[in-house]
Amino acid sequence: MADHDLVLVTGAGGMGRLVTERLRAQNVPVRVLIRREDDRAAEVRALGAEVVTGDLTRPETVAAALDGVRRTYFGLSVSPDHLLAATVMATVAKAHGELDMLVDMSQMTVSQMTATSTAESHQQRLHWLAEQVLDWSGLPVVHVRPTTFLDNPLFTALAARSIRENGTLALPFGTGRTSPVAADDVAQVVATILRNPGEHAGKVYELTGPRALDMTEVAQEFSKALGRTVTYLDVPLQWWRTEVLANAGLPQHTEQHIATMAQLHRANRYDRATIDVERITGKRPLTVEEFVAVRKDFYLG
Numbered sequence: 526m527a528d529h530d531l532v533l534v535t536g537a538g539g540m541g542r543l544v545t546e547r548l549r550a551q552n553v554p555v556r557v558l559i560r561r562e563d564d565r566a567a568e569v570r571a572l573g574a575e576v577v578t579g580d581l582t583r584p585e586t587v588a589a590a591l592d593g594v595r596r597t598y599f600g601l602s603v604s605p606d607h608l609l610a611a612t613v614m615a616t617v618a619k620a621h622g623e624l625d626m627l628v629d630m631s632q633m634t635v636s637q638m639t640a641t642s643t644a645e646s647h648q649q650r651l652h653w654l655a656e657q658v659l660d661w662s663g664l665p666v667v668h669v670r671p672t673t674f675l676d677n678p679l680f681t682a683l684a685a686r687s688i689r690e691n692g693t694l695a696l697p698f699g700t701g702r703t704s705p706v707a708a709d710d711v712a713q714v715v716a717t718i719l720r721n722p723g724e725h726a727g728k729v730y731e732l733t734g735p736r737a738l739d740m741t742e743v744a745q746e747f748s749k750a751l752g753r754t755v756t757y758l759d760v761p762l763q764w765w766r767t768e769v770l771a772n773a774g775l776p777q778h779t780e781q782h783i784a785t786m787a788q789l790h791r792a793n794r795y796d797r798a799t800i801d802v803e804r805i806t807g808k809r810p811l812t813v814e815e816f817v818a819v820r821k822d823f824y825l826g
């Protein structure tokens with residue numbers, strides 16, 4: 526990639542921040558689209574990124590952000606505006622006419638959906654539809670479909686709480702298997718594609734951790750990482766929704782999404798393992814044990 530090829534990254538938080546870190550570490554010029562000035566904006570500026578204010582649902586701000594840009598990472602929070610934002614990005618980028626890569630942050634569940642399936646969350650349906658819109662646009666797009674992040678509250682904040690309270694991972698996943706992937710590994714995939722789009726355009730990558738585990742095995746990995754016994758407690762889904770999730774103070778759209786993720790875990794829909802992370806980055810994705818071991822203080826408090 527030539528030094529002057531500018532990459533637009535959406536968001537100074539979450540995945541946007543992680544992708545910016547990786548691109549800036551390799552001196553790739555980055556422009557970050559933010560909605561408001563805050564500490565996260567200051568932090569990406571400190572990494573050497575340019576920062577512009579805008580909103581993915583407002584075409585004129587997206588057009589301004591794309592000025593001079595050849596490659597972009599497109600992703601936003603779990604949001605009822607996801608399809609609108611994707612449609613704005615697709616239409617504005619198409620009119621802009623200069624992109625040679627757009628990396629779309631999607632979700633692995635999309636791989637198992639059809640045009641009419643109904644078991645999924647509103648967020649998952651919006652990802653499915655957004656992929657269609659981006660494909661119809663004819664832009665050079667890669668859909669990155671990670672499974673649940675290890676950084677998801679399911680495996681971080683909620684796990685830490687029940688580990689501290691009673692040494693359990695209390696989740697309603699039944700005997701379902703899961704292969705959570707570290708957001709860092711996903712960011713490495715996104716940055717690798719943006720640095721060198723090569724043959725990636727038109728591809729779909731399904732990103733998982735190294736292997737699918739049931740929750741008893743996940744708890745064993747937590748035990749090894751933390752040096753104390755953690756056991757899996759399979760709690761009833763409905764109890765968990767009303768007593769745990771409903772008290773988390775999440776917007777309704779996000780709560781419905783996480784409740785559906787739990788339900789789909791229970792239905793064994795997250796029992797997937799791919800080699801896409803290693804194939805693209807050349808590095809094996811983190812195991813649960815490795816992820817937890819470097820966050821020991823966080824989990825044990």
Ligand SMILES: NC(=O)c1ccc[n+]([C@@H]2O[C@H](COP(=O)([O-])OP(=O)(O)OC[C@H]3O[C@@H](n4cnc5c(N)ncnc54)[C@H](OP(=O)(O)O)[C@@H]3O)[C@@H](O)[C@H]2O)c1
Pocket residue numbers: 535536537538539540541558559560561579580581582600601602603604606610630631632633648670671672673674675676677
């Ligand atoms: N977490 C998981 O387990 C998981 C797994 C697979 C896929 N995903 C997907 O990953 C995405 C979430 O990624 P993330 O962790 O990077 O999210 P995040 O940290 O919650 O949010 C990323 C950024 O999106 C920005 N944003 C939201 N709405 C925007 C808008 N209208 N215009 C401009 N910026 C906007 C936010 O800005 P503000 O700070 O201003 O709100 C934030 O900086 C979702 O699409 C989710 O479905 C997540």
